[in-house]
Amino acid sequence: MAPRHQAPRGTRDVLPDETRRWRWAESRALGVLERYGYAEIRTPMFEDYELFARTAGESSDVVQKEMYRFTDLGERELALRPEFTAGVLRAYLEHGLGGRARVHRLWSAGPVFRYGRPQKGRWRQFSQLNCELVGSPAPGADVEMITLFVDLYEAWGFRDLTVLVNSVGQPATRRAYGEALRGWLAPVRTELSEDSRQRLEVNPLRVLDTKDEGDHALMRKLPKMPRMIETLDAEDRAHWDDVLAGLAAAGIRAEVDDGLVRGLDYYTRTAFEVHDRSLGGQSALGGGGRYDGLVEMLGGPPTPGVGFAIGLDRVLLSLEERGLETPAPETVCVVAMDATRATATSLVRELRREFTVEYDVEARGFGAQMKAAGKSGARFLVLLGEEEGARGEVALKDSKTGTQQTLRRDALAGALRTRMAPTGEPR
Numbered sequence: 001m002a003p004r005h006q007a008p009r010g011t012r013d014v015l016p017d018e019t020r021r022w023r024w025a026e027s028r029a030l031g032v033l034e035r036y037g038y039a040e041i042r043t044p045m046f047e048d049y050e051l052f053a054r055t056a057g058e059s060s061d062v063v064q065k066e067m068y069r070f071t072d073l074g075e076r077e078l079a080l081r082p083e084f085t086a087g088v089l090r091a092y093l094e095h096g097l098g099g100r101a102r103v104h105r106l107w108s109a110g111p112v113f114r115y116g117r118p119q120k121g122r123w124r125q126f127s128q129l130n131c132e133l134v135g136s137p138a139p140g141a142d143v144e145m146i147t148l149f150v151d152l153y154e155a156w157g158f159r160d161l162t163v164l165v166n167s168v169g170q171p172a173t174r175r176a177y178g179e180a181l182r183g184w185l186a187p188v189r190t191e192l193s194e195d196s197r198q199r200l201e202v203n204p205l206r207v208l209d210t211k212d213e214g215d216h217a218l219m220r221k222l223p224k225m226p227r228m229i230e231t232l233d234a235e236d237r238a239h240w241d242d243v244l245a246g247l248a249a250a251g252i253r254a255e256v257d258d259g260l261v262r263g264l265d266y267y268t269r270t271a272f273e274v275h276d277r278s279l280g281g282q283s284a285l286g287g288g289g290r291y292d293g294l295v296e297m298l299g300g301p302p303t304p305g306v307g308f309a310i311g312l313d314r315v316l317l318s319l320e321e322r323g324l325e326t327p328a329p330e331t332v333c334v335v336a337m338d339a340t341r342a343t344a345t346s347l348v349r350e351l352r353r354e355f356t357v358e359y360d361v362e363a364r365g366f367g368a369q370m371k372a373a374g375k376s377g378a379r380f381l382v383l384l385g386e387e388e389g390a391r392g393e394v395a396l397k398d399s400k401t402g403t404q405q406t407l408r409r410d411a412l413a414g415a416l417r418t419r420m421a422p423t424g425e426p427r
């Protein structure tokens with residue numbers, strides 16, 4: 001019989017097999033963030049609809065088609081967050097963080113919501129790991145951000161990803177560049193997809209971001225695309241050159257992609273993304289950039305910033321497809337007899353302060369316990385036989401080395417500790 005309820009379209013349950021991989025990925029990331037000196041900030045999962053509408057850009061897909069917008073019982077216009085940046089900067093302003101320190105390094109992680117057509121790598125509820133460096137206009141801040149971005153992927157074991165970078169200039173430069181793009185696309189305008197024709201009217205840069213293969217084929221036939229880099233003013237150009245030099249100095253392999261435009265409107269100057277082409281259409285594993293006008297857009301003082309978000313679901317999907325196995329902790333299985341059950345109960349509690357311990361709560365017979373221990377793949381078996389129990393001893397069996405020894409109960413933890421393999425590295 002089919003279950004009465006299923007998870008809503010575009011959402012999914014992460015079952016125990018998978019949550020272990022998620023936790024591993026999260027803890028690897030946390031280590032990197034701590035070493036870079038980033039502090040966590042937690043903001044609400046919903047905010048005023050206006051906050052997102054204003055910052056993401058009225059013509060962006062996020063605002064036009066993807067917002068989970070609702071009115072609550074108090075008639076407030078709200079939306080589930082489609083991204084973190086707007087909420088983090090709203091909090092930054094609301095709590096006057098700018099007055100407490102010149103530069104803030106902030107990270108957040110959790111679910112975000114976008115109403116798109118679900119497909120491989122695209123969900124309506126997905127998780128982002130988001131980082132912001134607020135308060136510095138220096139190219140060094142962009143370099144740190146991109147380096148952190150790359151180091152996070154490296155901590156998950158990726159070695160072959162290429163970071164694409166571009167400079168999207170300032171809104172005025174972008175308008176001029178948009179005009180140049182309109183001219184460039186004019187010969188094929190009527191053949192473009194409906195979506196791209198609309199984008200050409202409202203925000204021509206977005207045409208470059210189209211997922212329509214036909215549009216890309218048309219663009220490939222056109223003479224050379226005008227380059228945004230060539231329309232940058234002297235200051236933006238100098239910033240861009242410094243970012244590229246900094247990335248080279250940091251040993252980051254970045255590829256300049258003239259066609260890289262981001263799906264959100266608040267970016268200025270540096271923009272970057274990383275893709276895993278083997279995932280198909282939804283290949284962006286993460287992206288970000290500088291947003292020097294965003295805090296002002298929210299009514300705050302001029303405050304430059306740069307940040308990125310990584311789509312954790314796609315990272316996990318990609319790791320899974322690459323066959324990455326996350327290490328499971330080595331476990332200890334305690335097997336008791338009727339006469340030693342009470343001793344075992346107290347021993348198990350003690351061992352669990354330090355080790356992962358399996359123990360049969362159903363008080364089944366010796367044979368059933370041994371069978372379960374074999375099935376679970378526990379490395380160590382601690383046998384509490386009647387005779388050993390009476391002498392204050394236990395038998396420790398190491399299934400990896402095939403050895404067995406009898407030792408005093410109070411020496412057990414020490415013996416386990418010295419034999420246990422350190423965990424943490426992916427296999």
Ligand code: HAM
Binds near residue numbers: 085116132263288291
């Ligand atoms: P974004 O490029 O819109 O940037 O999203 C970042 C990442 O989230 C994408 O590269 C992708 O991996 C993942 N993602 C987006 N939509 C979906 C989806 N429907 N299903 C699964 N994964 C998805 C931002 O959100 C900016 N706030 C990043 C930023 C922070 N810029 C400055 N600071």
